Amino acid sequence: MTEVFGKIVLYWQYPFVRYALIVGVLIALCSSLLGVTLVLKRFSFIGDGLSHVAFGAIAIATVLDLTNKMPLVMVITILCAVLLLRMGQNTKVKGDAAIAMVSVGALGIGYLIMNIYSTSSNLSGDVCSTLFGSTSILTLTQTEVWICVVLSVVVVAVFILFYHKIFSVTFDENFAKATGTNADAYNLLIAVVIAVIIVLAMNLVGSLLISALVIFPALSAMRVFKNFKSVTYCSAILSVSCALLGILISIVGETPVGSTIVAVDIAVFALFCLIGMFRGGVKA
Amino acid sequence: MALLTCQDLSLGYEGHEILSHLSFEVNKKDYLCIVGENGSGKTTLMKTILGLQSPMGGSITMGDGLKQTEIGYLPQQTVVQRDFPASVREIVLSGCQNRCGLRPFYNKEEKQLAEENMERLGLTSLKKRCYRELSGGQQQRVLLARALCATQKILLLDEPVSGLDPKVTQEMYHLIEELNKKDGITIIMISHDIEAAVRYADHILHIGKTVFFGKTEGYLKSEAAYGFMRGDGIA
Numbered sequence: 435m436t437e438v439f440g441k442i443v444l445y446w447q448y449p450f451v452r453y454a455l456i457v458g459v460l461i462a463l464c465s466s467l468l469g470v471t472l473v474l475k476r477f478s479f480i481g482d483g484l485s486h487v488a489f490g491a492i493a494i495a496t497v498l499d500l501t502n503k504m505p506l507v508m509v510i511t512i513l514c515a516v517l518l519l520r521m522g523q524n525t526k527v528k529g530d531a532a533i534a535m536v537s538v539g540a541l542g543i544g545y546l547i548m549n550i551y552s553t554s555s556n557l558s559g560d561v562c563s564t565l566f567g568s569t570s571i572l573t574l575t576q577t578e579v580w581i582c583v584v585l586s587v588v589v590v591a592v593f594i595l596f597y598h599k600i601f602s603v604t605f606d607e608n609f610a611k612a613t614g615t616n617a618d619a620y621n622l623l624i625a626v627v628i629a630v631i632i633v634l635a636m637n638l639v640g641s642l643l644i645s646a647l648v649i650f651p652a653l654s655a656m657r658v659f660k661n662f663k664s665v666t667y668c669s670a671i672l673s674v675s676c677a678l679l680g681i682l683i684s685i686v687g688e689t690p691v692g693s694t695i696v697a698v699d700i701a702v703f704a705l706f707c708l709i710g711m712f713r714g715g716v717k718a
Numbered sequence: 719m720a721l722l723t724c725q726d727l728s729l730g731y732e733g734h735e736i737l738s739h740l741s742f743e744v745n746k747k748d749y750l751c752i753v754g755e756n757g758s759g760k761t762t763l764m765k766t767i768l769g770l771q772s773p774m775g776g777s778i779t780m781g782d783g784l785k786q787t788e789i790g791y792l793p794q795q796t797v798v799q800r801d802f803p804a805s806v807r808e809i810v811l812s813g814c815q816n817r818c819g820l821r822p823f824y825n826k827e828e829k830q831l832a833e834e835n836m837e838r839l840g841l842t843s844l845k846k847r848c849y850r851e852l853s854g855g856q857q858q859r860v861l862l863a864r865a866l867c868a869t870q871k872i873l874l875l876d877e878p879v880s881g882l883d884p885k886v887t888q889e890m891y892h893l894i895e896e897l898n899k900k901d902g903i904t905i906i907m908i909s910h911d912i913e914a915a916v917r918y919a920d921h922i923l924h925i926g927k928t929v930f931f932g933k934t935e936g937y938l939k940s941e942a943a944y945g946f947m948r949g950d951g952i953a
Contacts, residue, residue, distance in 0.1 A: 665803045
């Protein structure tokens with residue numbers, strides 16, 4: 435135990451480890467906030483679709499050899515979020531098929547672009563780290579950390595300010611609309627915030643695993659808690675603790691960061707399912 | 719002036735017209751039931767009145783200082799709501815949203831209003847309970863309390879008793895009647911239950927192949943009622 439502790443203390447002296455922890459906690463916090471809404475509004479697929487779009491965008495940014503990829507990736511992902519939301523609302527084009535099309539398309543084209551234009555000697559390593567985030571959390575520059583901090587604060591502030599509106603729109607969109615809440619605008623806001631979170635979270639867990647970060651804490655919290663406020667708090671706390679624990683385990687055990695966090699999330703989900711079953715009442 | 723006037727209304731969606739040249743008006747303290755076969759456009763009519771979709775022709779005018787956002791609405795339950803982790807209080811309070819505008823949080827008055835409406839519908843003891851654990855009748859009362867937070871003038875109810883057992887159905891009807899008679903809230907209700915409709919409502923709007931609008935006594939003698947009440951059109 436002391437050995438493990440000693441190892442953590444040793445690593446703590448490196449700035450990149452501190453950055454990773456700060457960014458990890460912030461991203462986990464942000465991604466958990468909208469998880470409940472996403473799950474309940476059946477929007478989880480948009481999250482998944484967007485993460486693939488973000489991969490395509492990263493590929494383009496890599497080929498253009500940008501030093502800071504985040505702004506470009508952010509813009510492309512937000513645009514696609516708006517697009518996907520519009521398609522989801524359009525009853526003539528089937529929403530889920532359209533989303534599958536965009537997401538798989540972005541993945542394919544992204545890999546193709548990387549393959550054709552990339553000058554990197556380690557192509558599969560690049561692709562792997564974009565998809566599974568294996569190292570990017572440990573190679574953050576100070577600018578990226580700051581961007582991440584600012585965006586996280588914005589996401590949390592937006593969520594707190596619009597908490598009650600998001601609740602109404604999630605619970606009953608028609609009622610909200612009928613009583614004068616601009617539900618479409620809030621849906622758009624939710625989609626944009628999701629896009630921001632996904633781009634942020636790519637650093638932590640990579641594009642393929644983002645949905646897990648968004649959805650697991652919310653699902654776990656929903657097993658046990660029975661009102662929106664406690665579910666939100668619980669999923670935020672769970673998400674942050676799982677991320678912290680995951681990062682620490684991965685440092686000590688030298689496992690990939692993203693998948694370790696996801697594994698911790700899954701374990702907690704199983705635990706909460708059990709707690710929910712013992713407490714009874716909450717149906718699966 | 720009437721609370722709500724529909725003039726030569728044509729309704730439909732995606733270019734299909736399902737109802738045309740519909741005219742009727744609803745006055746203060748009226749209790750109007752909208753009846754008709756499945757697919758005759760009852761829900762579409764309600765969505766149009768609520769401003770969720772625009773009419774294909776004609777006009778809807780609000781009178782007596784009624785604003786579009788002051789219509790309380792009791793929708794049919796959605797799949798999302800059935801497993802929604804929210805307490806009764808949170809849901810009832812969300813009915814006050816239209817009073818908030820851009821203000822992010824509820825003020826004291828709104829919280830008070832939510833408490834009063836929970837009291838009114840006998841929900842006070844349930845207020846911390848989770849919505850998805852309540853019985854069907856209790857859930858309907860929660861949604862009714864939320865609608866009452868949004869309005870003091872007019873309620874639109876979309877099949878409020880569907881899926882409820884006979885006893886709870888009776889209670890629901892009594893509750894609605896009380897809101898109408900005692901509190902003077904105008905009721906517009908979509909109903910499949912034609913017998914209850916003619917018993918409680920003072921006006922009937924029948925839509926479908928034959929259209930009727932008028933007092934309930936008149937409806938009972940009309941041709942529209944004849945075929946419908948015999949059970950021809952009831953699905």
